[in-house]
Structures are given as structure tokens and as C-alpha cells.
Amino acid sequence: MAKPMVVTLPFALLLLDFWPLNRCLGKKWSALVLEKAPFFLLSAVASAISFLVQREGGAVDAAMPISYRISNAMIACVRYLGKIFWPVDLAFFIPIPSTGQRSW
Numbered sequence: 001m002a003k004p005m006v007v008t009l010p011f012a013l014l015l016l017d018f019w020p021l022n023r024c025l026g027k028k029w030s031a032l033v034l035e036k037a038p039f040f041l042l043s044a045v046a047s048a049i050s051f052l053v054q055r056e057g058g059a060v061d062a063a064m065p066i067s068y069r070i071s072n073a074m075i076a077c078v079r080y081l082g083k084i085f086w087p088v089d090l091a092f093f094i095p096i097p098s099t100g101q102r103s104w
């Protein structure tokens with residue numbers, strides 16, 4: 001399995017417990033989360049390994065402030081939703097947009 005799918009696997013399993021299996025009716029949510037603990041652990045390990053490898057490769061820029069990262073995440077979500085309805089300018093790699101002058 002690819003790393004992005006491993007990260008979402010425990011949440012997808014919880015979603016399956018809720019619908020269509022309806023397992024949440026007979027059990028507490030804590031029991032359902034606890035039975036998926038190994039998958040959450042696998043997700044955390046895959047995320048940590050990915051972060052360490054990307055940091056060594058120079059993909060993690062610590063100089064970028066958190067406010068810029070949050071605003072970029074919000075803009076990216078809106079753009080991705082827009083690409084569902086108007087799929088133009090699609091690319092394999094989407095760089096972080098620059099305004100021409102960096103304030104960080």
C-alpha cells in the first residue's frame with residue numbers, strides 16, 4: 001500500500017464501522033477506536049518516516065511561517081474543489097504559489 005493510503009486507513013475503517021456496517025450501534029466508539037490501534041500506530045510510523053525523509057531531502061522548509069502554511073492549505077482546498085468542476089491546468093507537481101515577494 002502507498003503511504004497516503006496507510007495514513008487514511010484507520011479513519012476509513014472507522015467510517016465503514018459507522019456506515020454501512022452499523023457496528024457503532026452495538027459498541028462504544030472507544031472500543032472501535034481501540035481495535036484499530038495497530039492501524040493508527042502504522043499510520044503514525046509511516047507519517048514520521050515520510051517527514052524524516054522529506055526533511056533530509058530538503059522538502060520541509062522551516063523558514064515558512066505557520067500563517068502562510070495555513071492560508072496556503074485553505075487556498076489549496078478551494079482550488080482542488082474548483083478543479084472537480086473545471087479541470088484545467090492540471091499538473092503532476094503543484095508548487096507553492098509565490099506572490100513575487102516573500103515576506104518570510
